[in-house]
Amino acid sequence: MKKNIYFFSDVHFGLHEDKTEKIKEAHLLDFLNHVKKNGSELFILGDLFDFWFEYEHVIPRGYEKVLSKLNELVEGGIKVHYILGNHDFWMRDYFQKDLGIKVYREPIEINRGGKKIFLHHGDGLALNDLGYKLLKIVFRSKFTIWLFSLLHPDFAARLGKYFSRSSRNHTSTKNYGEADGMLQFAKKKISSGVDFVLMGHRHNSLNHKFLNGTYINLGDWITERTFAVFNGKNFQLKKWK
Numbered sequence: 001m002k003k004n005i006y007f008f009s010d011v012h013f014g015l016h017e018d019k020t021e022k023i024k025e026a027h028l029l030d031f032l033n034h035v036k037k038n039g040s041e042l043f044i045l046g047d048l049f050d051f052w053f054e055y056e057h058v059i060p061r062g063y064e065k066v067l068s069k070l071n072e073l074v075e076g077g078i079k080v081h082y083i084l085g086n087h088d089f090w091m092r093d094y095f096q097k098d099l100g101i102k103v104y105r106e107p108i109e110i111n112r113g114g115k116k117i118f119l120h121h122g123d124g125l126a127l128n129d130l131g132y133k134l135l136k137i138v139f140r141s142k143f144t145i146w147l148f149s150l151l152h153p154d155f156a157a158r159l160g161k162y163f164s165r166s167s168r169n170h171t172s173t174k175n176y177g178e179a180d181g182m183l184q185f186a187k188k189k190i191s192s193g194v195d196f197v198l199m200g201h202r203h204n205s206l207n208h209k210f211l212n213g214t215y216i217n218l219g220d221w222i223t224e225r226t227f228a229v230f231n232g233k234n235f236q237l238k239k240w241k
Helices: 018-038 064-075 130-139 142-149 153-171 181-191
Strands: 004-008 039-044 079-083 102-104 108-112 115-119 196-199 206-209 214-217 226-230 235-239
Touching: 004 018, 018 039, 018 064, 064 079, 181 196, 181 214, 214 235
Parallel strands: 004 039, 039 079, 079 102, 115 196, 196 214
Antiparallel strands: 004 226, 108 115, 206 214, 226 235
């Protein structure tokens, strides 16, 4: 019986030119085939896309192979979960209804193998970052999403990519080391009884052990191609070759 649970984040499809995107897509498809053979569950911790917006009858083009593969995993009995990140939270119900993927708009805590595992994309945890927290409220409001939906899809996609670049440039100036909020947040969660804290967002993988638990940052699939696997007892942070 397959017991491995896989975790990855921050692919940012749509970020680069076509040639680079095709290489990234091929790597991820190989990885998803590996999950299909060896896994029981898959968790995506945000930012699969650099920008994503669903209209009622329009789905962004260019991601058909990956979306089809994710649906193939679901139909093969693998539970796929998606915790939304700061680049792809403008979703409607396509992932749930058409692909069978469970979507979470907030961080979650799960229990697997008797271990408490807290999952968070990682955005909004930088210290003294009131500006982003306010933007997050605005961008996630139903009114903002409704206004954006009135735009023509082609214009909306160009505008959305501009917002994504702005968000990434803002994030790149933040320090996510020992003195910043992500590690402090993980410490608090572990001190409250959580065994493992997993996040993405910072684009630098990290496996940091505390006295009673472990914080793992999943890195990204832009330069690192890192992922985590849980075998029912422990986690490993690996690089897909």
